Structure formats: C-alpha cells, structure tokens
Amino acid sequence: MTTIISCIPPALPSTLPVMDTKTVKKVASLARLSMTDQELESYRPKLENILKFVEQLSEVNTDGVEPLSNVVDIALTLRTDTLTDGDLQQKILANAPESTEGFFVVPKVVE
Amino acid sequence: MAQIIKGRTGEWEIVIGMEVHAQVTANTKLFSGASAVFGAEPNSQVSMVDAAMPGMLPTLNAYCVEQAVRTGLGLNAEIHATSVFERKNYFYPDLPQGYQISQYLHPIVGKGKIEIDLPQGDVKEIGITRLHLEQDAGKSLHDQHPTKSFVDLNRSGCALMEIVSEPDLRGAEEAAAYLSKLRMILRYLGTCDGNMEEGSMRADVNVSVRKPGGALGTRCEIKNVNSVKAVQMAIDYESRRQVDIIEDGGTIHQETRLWDPTKGETRSMRSKEDAHDYRYFPDPDLLPLVLDNAWIASIKQTLPELPDQKKHRFMQDYGLGAYDSGVLIAERIRADFFESVAKGRDAKMAANWVLNELLGVLNKDGKNLDQSPITAAQLGGLIDLIVDNTISGKIAKDVFADMYATSKDAAKIVDEKGLKQVTDIGAIEKTVDQVIAANPDNVAAYRGGKDKLFGFFVGQVMKETGGKANPEIVNQLLKDKLK
Numbered sequence: 001m002t003t004i005i006s007c008i009p010p011a012l013p014s015t016l017p018v019m020d021t022k023t024v025k026k027v028a029s030l031a032r033l034s035m036t037d038q039e040l041e042s043y044r045p046k047l048e049n050i051l052k053f054v055e056q057l058s059e060v061n062t063d064g065v066e067p068l069s070n071v072v073d074i075a076l077t078l079r080t081d082t083l084t085d086g087d088l089q090q091k092i093l094a095n096a097p098e099s100t101e102g103f104f105v106v107p108k109v110v111e
Numbered sequence: 112m113a114q115i116i117k118g119r120t121g122e123w124e125i126v127i128g129m130e131v132h133a134q135v136t137a138n139t140k141l142f143s144g145a146s147a148v149f150g151a152e153p154n155s156q157v158s159m160v161d162a163a164m165p166g167m168l169p170t171l172n173a174y175c176v177e178q179a180v181r182t183g184l185g186l187n188a189e190i191h192a193t194s195v196f197e198r199k200n201y202f203y204p205d206l207p208q209g210y211q212i213s214q215y216l217h218p219i220v221g222k223g224k225i226e227i228d229l230p231q232g233d234v235k236e237i238g239i240t241r242l243h244l245e246q247d248a249g250k251s252l253h254d255q256h257p258t259k260s261f262v263d264l265n266r267s268g269c270a271l272m273e274i275v276s277e278p279d280l281r282g283a284e285e286a287a288a289y290l291s292k293l294r295m296i297l298r299y300l301g302t303c304d305g306n307m308e309e310g311s312m313r314a315d316v317n318v319s320v321r322k323p324g325g326a327l328g329t330r331c332e333i334k335n336v337n338s339v340k341a342v343q344m345a346i347d348y349e350s351r352r353q354v355d356i357i358e359d360g361g362t363i364h365q366e367t368r369l370w371d372p373t374k375g376e377t378r379s380m381r382s383k384e385d386a387h388d389y390r391y392f393p394d395p396d397l398l399p400l401v402l403d404n405a406w407i408a409s410i411k412q413t414l415p416e417l418p419d420q421k422k423h424r425f426m427q428d429y430g431l432g433a434y435d436s437g438v439l440i441a442e443r444i445r446a447d448f449f450e451s452v453a454k455g456r457d458a459k460m461a462a463n464w465v466l467n468e469l470l471g472v473l474n475k476d477g478k479n480l481d482q483s484p485i486t487a488a489q490l491g492g493l494i495d496l497i498v499d500n501t502i503s504g505k506i507a508k509d510v511f512a513d514m515y516a517t518s519k520d521a522a523k524i525v526d527e528k529g530l531k532q533v534t535d536i537g538a539i540e541k542t543v544d545q546v547i548a549a550n551p552d553n554v555a556a557y558r559g560g561k562d563k564l565f566g567f568f569v570g571q572v573m574k575e576t577g578g579k580a581n582p583e584i585v586n587q588l589l590k591d592k593l594k
Contacts, residue, residue, distance in 0.1 A: 005547060026388075030200075030388055030390070032202055037400050040540075046352045049485070056150060059287070063303065068399055069393070069398055069399055074398070075153065075398065075401065076397060076398040076400055076401070077171075078170070078171045078172070078173035079144065079170045079172060079173065080170070080172075080173060080174070081137050081139050081145055081172050081173065081174035081175070082138065082139065082144060082145060083138055083139055083145075084144030084156035085143055085144035085145045085147050085159075085160075086143075086145030086155065086156045086158055087155055087156075088155075088157065088158070088159070089152065089153075089154045089155045089157075091159075092154050092157045092159075092162050092264070094301060095155060096261075097469065100261070101153070102152055102153035102155070102263075103153050103252070103255075103261035103262060103263055104154070104204070104261070104262035104263075104264070105256070105259050105260075105261055105262075105263075106204040106259065106260050106262055107144075107259065107260070108253065108256075108257075108258050108259055108260050108419040109203070109204055109251065109260045110251070111262065111282070
C-alpha cells in the first residue's frame, strides 16, 4: 500500500458557504471569462448551491482518515529518459490561428 | 561588505532569499519523450503532451527524479519518500496547458544547507528551504514584431528544479556567492549545466530591508536576473529603492518586479498583480511519487566529491592555501587537471604552473581548460625537467610558451632547441672568467662597494650562455671570483 498524504490545506472552520458577487467576479476573471453584471448575478446562487451541496461532506468525521489518491492501489508509472517524441512542428502548428517561421504568433503580451 | 545601507534615519539591513530555477540535465522532458536539448528549430521539440492537446497524459521521466534526488543529497537535504505533483493554474501564451505541473505542499526535497565562501576566506551556512520538480514554460519573443509576440514551445515541459533558499543572505555579495556556489555544486553533480546565458539556470531574488535585527520587512520579488552580476546590481538598486520609500514615509507593497538590465533598474510588473491566486490542487493525471529508501541510498553512493570536500582535501593533502584551493576547485575539470599534474610531484609547484601560467594564458585567449593545447601529463613533464635541473625555471617559461603554441612535449622542445641547462662547472667558469676580464671597470666598482652590479655580471654570463647556465652555479662562481 502506498503512503497517501494530504494535499488539502487545513480546513477552515465550517460555516455555511456564502457566494457574493465579488467572488463570482474574481473566479470568472481567474478563468478568463468575461461576464456581464446580469450574468454574474445569475451565477451567484448557482455557485452557492454547488458549495452548499459539497459542504454536506463536512458532516462526515474524517479524523485520522488519509485522503485517497486512487482506488486501485497502483503505483505511478515512470518512463526512461529516451527520445521518443517531438519533430512534429507542422502538426503542432496546424491549429494555430497564426504562425510564422515555426513560431506561434499571438497578440503582444509584454508590458 | 554591502550588507548595510546607510539611510537618513540610520542603518538598514538587506535581507535576501533566492529562488533558483535549474533545468535538469536530461535527454527528454519531465513528462514527455521530446528532446530537452537547447537551440533547436522553434516548435520542433514539442510532443502532443507538451502542446497540451486534449486527452494527452503526462508520464514522469525517471531520470529527472533521480537527478532531483541527487541534487537534494548534494545540498545536504532530506529526501521525501513521498511527494505530490500539483497543478499551478495561470494563463499565459507560452503555457499551453493553462497550468504548470509543479510540486507545492509535498516537494521531493526538503530542508538542506550549503556553505558559501566570502571574501577573507570566511564561510557562511545558508539554509535551503526546499527543492521541487516542475515543468518549464515555453519561450515568448516580444521583439520580432510591433504588435505580436512569437511563441516557441521547445522549452515547454522541460524539467526544472526550483531551489528555494531561506532568507539567510545579507547583501549583494552574499547573494552572488550563493549563486556561484549553487551553480558549482550543480555542475559537480552533473544535474544542471548552470548556463545562465542559455537560461538553464535562472534566479528570482526576494529583497526586503529592515532595521538591523528588527522584524522582517515586506519583500519584493525580482525576476529576469540572468547573471551573477545582474543579481548584485538588482539587489543594490532594489534595496536602495525600498529604503528611500520607507524613509520618505511610504510603505513597500509585496509585488513582482522586473530587472531591466539596460536601464539598471527594477520596475513593477503590473500583469503579475493578480496572478498569485494559483489555485493549486493535486494533478489528477499523476499519482503521488513514492521513492524506495534503498534506491535513494544507492544514489548517495554514487555522489562525486563535492566542491567543499575537495577544497578541504586540497588544503590538507597538498598544503595549498584557501584561495588557491578555491580557484582550483571552481570547476571539476580544473581540479582533476591539477590533480593529475600534482600526482607524484611537488603540489605547490603544480598549483603554481596550473594557476599562474596555464590558466593565465588560457584566460587571455578566452579559452577553457578543455581547449588547452598542453595536457596535464605534458605540464607534469615540464615540471619534472625543472626539478631534475635539466632546465632552469626561467628557460621553463620559454619552453612553456613553445608547448602552448605547438602542443609538443617539453623534453622534445628542450632537445630540439638545445635548451638543456649547462651544469658543467668548468664550462661556466670559463664564461665567468671571460665576463670578468671584459668588464674591468665594473669589477672595480663592485669591489669598491657597488653591490648592485652583481646582477649585471649574472646577466652577462646568462647572455653568453643563452640563458642555459645553471643559475646557482653562476651565482656561486661569481661570488667566489669577485671577492
């Protein structure tokens, strides 16, 4: 059995989740989603419901229970350091809206 | 030492921590079988995994894991038997996945320490906080087009070790010494080539200032410092900037700043202001990495002698000073070269010829030791000729210049040019008599008390013999005859 360790930050004190518009806006901006105020307002209760649903899990006492990272007890597969891939420049660029001389071309992103 | 800045309101201490990204020396990438070699045609070393095509799965490179463990051992650090890969989420054109696979709460290597060498031969211990494995991003070029950026994903997915130090560094000199020592250790271990120009080693520098001994100040992270010199300049600039702001009644805001090498200043990277919400979570495509303790122990067995161990051994076994030892161990190839020259010979003489003569002339020609026209065995041969009195030290320098130009053995050059030292007392005596006979005025003056003229007589005898007369015999004969 592999050792399984927690990646979950220490739990915050359990409170009823509240989702305000400001938080919805931040989540949207982190996901690069552009939303109107109306959309933000319509997502607010939906997200809050999802959080409330998931919050039910906190009713279970998990003291001393290690998080499960997989259910079939397999080990991570590793590969040897051998060159087996690459040399696909044309395929890699095939879906790019714009490319030149082997580079992807994107709108300027430097300040 | 520039550890302290003098401001209007008194002294300020500079506190520095470093995050060094070192590209793992490996043939292929951390999670794909595409080449990790620098300098190829753009996007020619990109697999579907690296380009983040839907459905592609990462497979961990076992050699990169081994290299990270080797590095951890070389940094005297604890190796974590279980570590976890997590996703660090952010958007940038050279990050096709939209996240970087990194390690966060459970890195592969934990706390360690290294020693840095300071001027005056002092050493200081610097704590290592952690080392973790992560993917590199691609490379963006911003100077090719007025309104566009060009993206090359060849570097995307290459394995990096992020090595984080404790905020133990004080001032630019210590930061530079830390970076140099870290690079030396990585090169000895063979886990990173340490080439800052090609970007295989990059440093982010966290700088803050405080009243000496006071609570830590707010830090700014400086990016894009790509040489040891740039690290020093950026720290000097940034610490001064922070002191000026505080003394003018302002406060430092934690932010990411960019070092501008042309202007010699740091400036705020506004784009990074909102970027610190990375929403890490364990990568569902990768199980925890579990290492076998016996395997870790077997890697420990194969560690080379590290720079500090070598330095101490050179001082003890060869009787060399701390400075000379430090210069000799700066590169593994240099230390090896010295040791083959010194084997069975006078170590100080060997060190002198390697450091002052060979490295001097190579440095002048802009060459590295591996391009030396003189091999270690050949340099040893030259030293042997001096020791057994075949040639004098002065002639040896001429022979050395010939060896450097032609790559011939010292003995061959001495033979061809007839440079063998004359040790036949009768022959030298004859020349000494001639010189004395030809310079009656100087002889009289010398006997009259002008001691400095002795050098003139030695010079004349050497001139007559083409520099080949044994200097000790010449001196002795002249002393006797000029009494």
